[in-house]
Amino acid sequence: MADGSNALIDVRNVSRHYVRNVDEVHALDDVSLEVPAACFVALMGPSGSGKSTLLNLISGIDRPSEGEVIVAGQPLSTLDEDELATWRARHVGLIFQFFNLIPVLSARENVALPLLLTDLDKAERRRRAETALRVVGLEERFDHFPRTLSGGEQQRVAIARAIVTDPDLIVADEPTGDLDARNAEAILDLLRALKNEFGKTIVMVTHDSRALRYVDEAHHLDKGVLLTGEEAERAAAALLAAAGAHPMPPARSDGSS
Amino acid sequence: MTHTRLVLANLGRNKLRTAFTGGAITLAVLLVCILLTMPAAMDRLLEDIASDVRISVHNKAGLVYSMPGSFTRKVRNIDGVAAAVGMVWYGGAYEDGGKVTFPNFAIESEHVGAVYPDYPIEKEELADFVRYRDGAIVGAQTMDKYGWKIGDRVTLKSTIWPVDLDFRIVGRIDNPQSPHFWFSRTYLDEAMKAKLGQAAGFVGTIWVRAADPSRVNSIMLAVEEMSRNSDAEAVAETEKSFFQNFFGSLEGFIRIILLVTGLVTLCIIFIAANTASMNVRERSGEIAVLKAIGFARRFIFGSLLGEVVVLSTVAGAVGVGLALGFAGLLQSLAGGDGSLGPLGGFIITAPVLVQGLFLSLFIGMLAGVVPSFGAARKPVALALHEIF
Ligand SMILES: Nc1ncnc2c1ncn2[C@@H]1O[C@H](COP(=O)(O)OP(=O)(O)O)[C@@H](O)[C@H]1O
Numbered sequence A: 001m002a003d004g005s006n007a008l009i010d011v012r013n014v015s016r017h018y019v020r021n022v023d024e025v026h027a028l029d030d031v032s033l034e035v036p037a038a039c040f041v042a043l044m045g046p047s048g049s050g051k052s053t054l055l056n057l058i059s060g061i062d063r064p065s066e067g068e069v070i071v072a073g074q075p076l077s078t079l080d081e082d083e084l085a086t087w088r089a090r091h092v093g094l095i096f097q098f099f100n101l102i103p104v105l106s107a108r109e110n111v112a113l114p115l116l117l118t119d120l121d122k123a124e125r126r127r128r129a130e131t132a133l134r135v136v137g138l139e140e141r142f143d144h145f146p147r148t149l150s151g152g153e154q155q156r157v158a159i160a161r162a163i164v165t166d167p168d169l170i171v172a173d174e175p176t177g178d179l180d181a182r183n184a185e186a187i188l189d190l191l192r193a194l195k196n197e198f199g200k201t202i203v204m205v206t207h208d209s210r211a212l213r214y215v216d217e218a219h220h221l222d223k224g225v226l227l228t229g230e231e232a233e234r235a236a237a238a239l240l241a242a243a244g245a246h247p248m249p250p251a252r253s254d255g256s257s
Numbered sequence B: 001m002t003h004t005r006l007v008l009a010n011l012g013r014n015k016l017r018t019a020f021t022g023g024a025i026t027l028a029v030l031l032v033c034i035l036l037t038m039p040a041a042m043d044r045l046l047e048d049i050a051s052d053v054r055i056s057v058h059n060k061a062g063l064v065y066s067m068p069g070s071f072t073r074k075v076r077n078i079d080g081v082a083a084a085v086g087m088v089w090y091g092g093a094y095e096d097g098g099k100v101t102f103p104n105f106a107i108e109s110e111h112v113g114a115v116y117p118d119y120p121i122e123k124e125e126l127a128d129f130v131r132y133r134d135g136a137i138v139g140a141q142t143m144d145k146y147g148w149k150i151g152d153r154v155t156l157k158s159t160i161w162p163v164d165l166d167f168r169i170v171g172r173i174d175n176p177q178s179p180h181f182w183f184s185r186t187y188l189d190e191a192m193k194a195k196l197g198q199a200a201g202f203v204g205t206i207w208v209r210a211a212d213p214s215r216v217n218s219i220m221l222a223v224e225e226m227s228r229n230s231d232a233e234a235v236a237e238t239e240k241s242f243f244q245n246f247f248g249s250l251e252g253f254i255r256i257i258l259l260v261t262g263l264v265t266l267c268i269i270f271i272a273a274n275t276a277s278m279n280v281r282e283r284s285g286e287i288a289v290l291k292a293i294g295f296a297r298r299f300i301f302g303s304l305l306g307e308v309v310v311l312s313t314v315a316g317a318v319g320v321g322l323a324l325g326f327a328g329l330l331q332s333l334a335g336g337d338g339s340l341g342p343l344g345g346f347i348i349t350a351p352v353l354v355q356g357l358f359l360s361l362f363i364g365m366l367a368g369v370v371p372s373f374g375a376a377r378k379p380v381a382l383a384l385h386e387i388f
């Protein structure tokens, strides 16, 4: 904000330490990152490198030990727990690896859930849920319950739930991690369309090298540190090489040789 | 999609578990309603059979000890006493084998009507009872048990007096719960004189009718004052407390009932809390996601707690309904014939119903609060980290 950058997300010298028994785990160490509006960004890196931790800080699910996260001009550290929850409900759409839909609610009801936090009336909540389901291509599935949907369809319901409040920012933590290759590509396609057609800013954690074909930028994390310069290029090249060697690599591929 | 829909949908998630927990709460509330009704039912029973103005006087040492015969006359002269009748246990057995199967007393027949004006005995039968020296008045329970009719003759063999007596039944105490067999004291005394040359000069219990309820206390004090330091110190009790002794201490009984009620409640709270925490654990993924997408802690807490409270209140209402049905059934069974005795007086009162409903609400609150609070309080990032 003060420096006049037009970034939607501004992560400034952020660290996150977890105290586990007596040990301190440095999940993130002095990470800085800017993400422009209407940009599709991938956070990549091996398991345990701090990707989810960074994503949680960006989406206001967690707070940094040090540093500051500013999203759309809002420094998140100034919000208390409940304000932060309200802020997330208004401004962030969240997608997870496991869809975690509520099994006893229909697709439409699952999607309408976040709208309970608004003061829209019942009919309007229903209308918006149906619109969101149409956007993700599930206009035929309004009244289906999660167990009657395929994995790919369940993830689409979860994406509809994430966009139903029309947030500026969508964060996705390994959204294709639990899907087969065909469904994974379809979800990546859908996310890219959300950026292109609706101007959403999307931050996605993945270690799926296929994602590189869909995103505008990829950032690489290793042991809690954001790689820059040559290191980052080397990580990207390794991922691309792996993707080249296996035109359709399995979703869980780590991309190392 | 509404909050209510979410809570109800969650209840339908594991129908068998919901049904079992609900069933346990229903049974507990039913049991508690019945337990809470017990003391009231007994009280009502005492009200029914005992009068406010009758006082029993007996030897302080116990019901089996006697008092001097002259005592009855003295009691009769106490201020406020309307009538008094002395009686003595005859211990007569009707059946072979010498077992006493109903209470039988030699009683001052000419005073019975004055002490028991509320008893359902025909005037002519009372008059016959006074007129015939071998006349007996018998409670409906015993009459019906042996198929006796007025005019029948029966013989009782005494287990404690050296005389066996023949009686002519002249009257009936028309109360299906009354077992008494009363006959004239004069008849016993004459038989004793004939056998041993002298009659027994003592009395077992004296029943007194006060002129009005406000005199009862002063009469009881006067009786005890009068007998103090005599060789047969007497105690006076109202008819109610006299019968309470038969039931044991009513207060101790109530205390036990409350204790059992408390334990049942506690037990059911643990069962319901166990269900609630199982639910919370199974749904930890969903709960974490709900929190992440912006549901505040109080919403999570409220909907989880609401779920348990709705379940327990509905189950409790069913329990209360069953208790009402149960009481109604007992009453209709007891209707008329009285064979169920005191159970016919089993009436579930409005306060008991309210207590039952409150109890189920309380069970839900207490069972739900800990798991719901734990789930609501857990930081989102930690919850997500644990499930992914
Ligand atoms: N809530 C937490 N409590 C303790 N340690 C955590 C927590 N979240 C993450 N960590 C640790 O921080 C490190 C980074 O985790 P994470 O950001 O989940 O990695 P990634 O998503 O890249 O696999 C790991 O060592 C992980 O065990």
Ligand SMILES: [Mg+2]
Binding pocket: A051, A052, A053
């Ligand atoms: Mg992760």
